[in-house]
Amino acid sequence: MPMEICFYPGCSFETSAGYSQSLNALCAHLNIRLNSVPDWNCCGSTAFFSVQELSAYPAARVLAFAAKSGAASLVTGCNGCYNTLRKVKKLLQENEQVCSDIQTRLEQEGLKPAPPDLGIRHLLEFFAQDVPGEAWIRDTGAPKLRVAAYSGCLLSRPWTDVDDPENPVMLDRFMQALGFTPVDHRLKASCCGAAHALPYREETEALVERIVRTMQDKGADLAATICPLCQLNLESAQLGLGLPGLPVLFFTQLAGLSLGLPHSGLGLDKLLISPEKLWS
């Protein structure tokens, strides 16, 4: 029997550098079935909160569809989506007015608001905690790598229940379980600039420069990320900075490398800074 998860991809998942390819390869290998939330829409992100007051509808609709599918929890691989979904779930629990407005709108679509016990989890939590440790059998030919974990802001902030908000460790421990060497550094939850990277390129490049230089100073071969926007910012800002390129991989790609899955199925060719030199 395959393990099943109710998966919310989010808008950036498909175009990310090998996230979908590596996740699919990983799930096929570990016998995990990804059931995408039916007819999913954008969670609304920070844009909706910035333009409309208490705009919970997009995320509430996603949660309602997930609950309707019978899932006990919903899993997403994007820090932004993860944060927005949890924030809206909390808002619906605390604000009766918003909750009743949302209920009316959902009913027009034949949906019911998600029950308060619907879990919202990050893909990293799922792989690090739900998949049994025995599943991670390191391939003898897997490359030895020093990995700088980068969890970004929203996995643990403001949700201090999942990981430490200042010095998150879940990703480091998962990398260790995969047989890689985590590199300790202080900027694992330091902001990458998020969507501000588009209008404020120079300002956000400075944030990434500090992060990447710190990782390199600590001897990292590459960075591991858990969020499409973190990955894009960490990788793309380096192009303009003239740094000695630090490859930035998704944790799912590293899991695939550890298990010895064919490199061609991990979407490594989608990365702007190739990691191939680390094992060839």
Place this chain on the structure above:
Amino acid sequence: MRKLQVMEQEYLNTLSQAFIDKSPGAESALCIQCGTCSGSCPLAAQMDNSPRKILALIRDGCLEEALRSKSIWLCVSCNACLTRCPRGIPVPDIMYRLRVLALQHQMPVKEHKMPDLYQAFVRQVEKRGRVNEARLAVRYGFSHPRDLPGHLGLAMKLLKKGRI
């Protein structure tokens, strides 16, 4: 600052009072001005009024200056201030609320940039249900063409990798 008419000043006073009467604006009363928010903010150096000062402005009834600040649009929602604030003030929520009010009163100016990006984002989601990042970047570029050349090289590389 622009000289206000009497009626406008009255309106602003009402608006300012309404803002601090209700959460999340009400929580600004808890602020002890320790500056932990400003010290934690990744973009505080680019701001005209730091997060600490924004809280002081709200509390002192100077809502208009807060609403006209570039700062409220520079908040990246990294939640560092919120997690570290010794008084538990939801600073990012206060920033969202200020943004909504600023938009309602047509206060943002061209140099603020993020209002156009957020509004383009929301319009796209309302129309298509999901966001296409490349389309969003182009849409934003119509209103801020000078920001585009800096991203052209990246766009070409992403296109080549099939990521757009």
